[in-house]
Amino acid sequence: xxxxxxxxxxxxxxxxxxxxxxxxxxxxxxxxxxxxxxxxxxxxxxxxxxxxxxxxxxxxxxxxxxxxxxxxxxxxxxxxxxxxxxxxxxxxxxxxxxxxxxxxxxxxxxxxxxxxxxxxxxxxxxxxxxxxxxxxxxxxxxxxxxxxxxxxxx
Numbered sequence: 058x059x060x061x062x063x064x065x066x067x068x069x070x071x072x073x074x075x076x077x078x079x080x081x082x083x084x085x086x087x088x089x090x091x092x093x094x095x096x097x098x099x100x101x102x103x104x105x106x107x108x109x110x111x112x113x114x115x116x117x118x119x120x121x122x123x124x125x126x127x128x129x130x131x132x133x134x135x136x137x138x139x140x141x142x143x144x145x146x147x148x149x150x151x152x153x154x155x156x157x158x159x160x161x162x163x164x165x166x167x168x169x170x171x172x173x174x175x176x177x178x179x180x181x182x183x184x185x186x187x188x189x190x191x192x193x194x195x196x197x198x199x200x201x202x203x204x205x206x207x208x209x210x211x
Contacts, residue, residue, distance in 0.1 A: 074123045082132030086145045089132070092122050157210035158192065160200075168205060177207060 075093050083089030095114050133150070134142040141150040155173040160180075162168055171177040174192075178185040181200050188207055191197070197204035 074127070077127055078123075081127070082143055082145075083126050085132055085143050088122075089126055092119070092126060095119055095122075158188070159208050159210050161206045161208060163197070163204050163206075170210065181205075181207075 075096050078084055078089050078093060084093055096119070099114055099116070099119075132144050134144055136142055142148075143150055157170065157172055158174055158177045159170045160168040160177065169180065171180065174188045175185045178188045181188070181198055183198065187198070191207050192209055195206070197206050199205075
């Protein structure tokens with residue numbers, strides 16, 4: 058999505074460059090984080106009396122750094138299985154949305170439902186990462202000497 062450039066101190070900048078950097082996953086990189094912090098440091102500098110008088114940033118150089126990052130490759134890699142891989146961190150992006158899960162016995166009888174994987178993990182006495190792996194693999198969890206299965210509620 059192309060954004061209309063805005064003139065600010067005779068410099069053309071895109072609206073919300075920090076958001077664009079984030080959309081490309083560049084906030085996970087050292088350079089991206091540095092540029093975002095420079096953008097933030099220039100916002101509302103003299104609005105409050107408690108201003109710490111940060112050193113001004115050369116906006117032309119800042120714009121060059123922003124353009125370089127925005128015209129470069131994304132830090133995200135979209136895999137065939139639908140997951141998003143963050144290149145600079147060498148790990149997958151995890152969505153922090155609560156996922157409702159259910160606990161079933163070996164016969165498929167519903168034992169309990171939970172509003173999140175974390176609640177299920179607390180109930181079972183295991184980590185939420187283990188719950189996520191068991192949902193993904195379909196392997197059972199040993200609970201009170203019985204095999205139980207954790208499934209997403211569709």
